[in-house]
Amino acid sequence: MRLANRIFVGLILGVLFGLMLYSVRETTWVKNLMTYFISPVGDAFIRAIRMIVVPLVLASITVGTASLGDIKKIGRIGGKIISFYLVTTTIAIIIGLILAVVIAPGATADVAKTGTFTPREAPPIMTTILNIIPINPIDSLARGDMLQIIVFAVLLGITISAVGETAKPLLNVLEGLNNAMLKLTMMVMELAPYGVFALMARTVINQGAQILISLALFIVVVYLALIIHAVFVYGGIVKFFGGVSVIDFYRRISPAMLVAFTTASSAATLPVTMKCSEENLGIKKEIGAFTLPLGATINMDGTAIYQGVSVVFLAQLLGVDLTMSQMLTVIVAATLASIGTAGVPGAGMIMLAMVLESVGLPVSAIGIIMGVDRIVDMARTCMNVSGDLVCTLAVGRTENGVNYPATIEAVSSGKSV
DSSP states (O other): OOHHHHHHHHHHHHHHHHHHHHTTTTSHHHHHHIIIIIHHHHHHHHHHHHHHHHHHHHHHHHHHHHGGGGHHHHTHHHHHHHHHHHHHHHHHHHHHHHHHHHHOGGGGOOOGGGSOOOOOOOOOHHHHHHHTSOSOHHHHHHHTOHHHHHHHHHHHHHHHHHHGGGGHHHHHHHHHHHHHHHHHHHHHHTTHHHHHHHHHHHHHHHHTTHHHHHHHHHHHHHHHHHHHIIIIIIHHHIIIIIOSOHHHHHHHTHHHHHHHHHHOOHHHHHHHHHHIIIIISOBOHHHHHHHHHHHHHHOOHHHHHHHHHHHHHHHHHTTOOOOHHHHHHHHHHHHHHHHHOOSSTTHHHHHHHHHHHHTTOOGGGHHHHHTTHHHHHHHHHHHHHHHHHHHHHHHHHHTTOBOOOSSGGGSTTSSOO
16 A cells, blocks of 8 residues: 555544543543553654754755756756745745635644643744744754754855865765755654654543544645645746746646646656656757756745645644744745755655744644645645746746747657657
8 A cells, every 4th residue: 555545544543532531531541542552652642753954955965956066067947046036935825824824724623722731922024034044053043943054055065066166075075965855854753653643532532522633724825825835826927027828728738737737746746747848838948958847846835835724724723823034934934944855755844844933833733634644735836846847837927938839749859758
């Protein structure tokens, strides 16, 4: 059975198990079961995720930023595509935050009453901005200060790229660390079905069926934010910069969207994405060959929306009111985290742990939404891949690098993807 299916089975079994024990949750044997089995299994899984976060963030963001060294060769194309990617990602997370605040999917249940979590007092906005600059990067790594780690990783990646050949050994070490952390992530995720079972059982035993209503509303909010971003933000870019019909554009890139939706992996979809770009959109190969792999690394609008909605949703469940400075921190952290989110299934969950820590929310809260992560993972990956093609078309138009065919069948190869 595929991992996604096993996680879903763990979710269902955890919910059913929790509902069975909800009415007798005050009995001694249920409390002992929670203390000596259910809670330790769930907590162990969360600790394993937290173990990965710091080295993965450092390595992946540094390597991702260092790979932008090719921008010096392509010049203005690199500047344009990165600007598009970062602006659309920022807009995406703002859409997610606004919808989550307005609809308030986490307001239907209250998890705070079952825990001892006390949110940190939010510092002033200027203090937050100054605090993202690390005084001692080693200390930041030891403390797990995610914003400082991200800033250091981005700056380190830029300088590695600027130094060039002499810094190649350091880049190779970080690439090795990044690959090792991705492998460790997959190993930890093999334990996800058991962790999800324990975490969901604990949540439902404490909260009852009310938490399930909140989860359903959470999924609705994520999908609604994705649709709004696709229709209005991407649609506007396609129409204004690309000069083509929005419906026709999405029809032409539908093969890549379907592969992204089913695999939940931007990296796995990349060959189909590049084929759609060249054959169905008529974008010159030399442009797509640069912008699309770059987008699979740093352009994660769907993931940014998911992280924004998730942070607000979990804060609402915990009874925490996020301040404006914390909202700003989420925008900055999620936008920068998109640079280092690997294009593989489930990687966004690791980055979500980093964003939660950046605003002082407990990483253990991830267990509440982990069981339904796959449902939103497919849609957010589809959004990520669509965004790569949208921005590539826009930049290609500004460089006179697009020969948009009248019909898909009019492509040079004579066949659609």
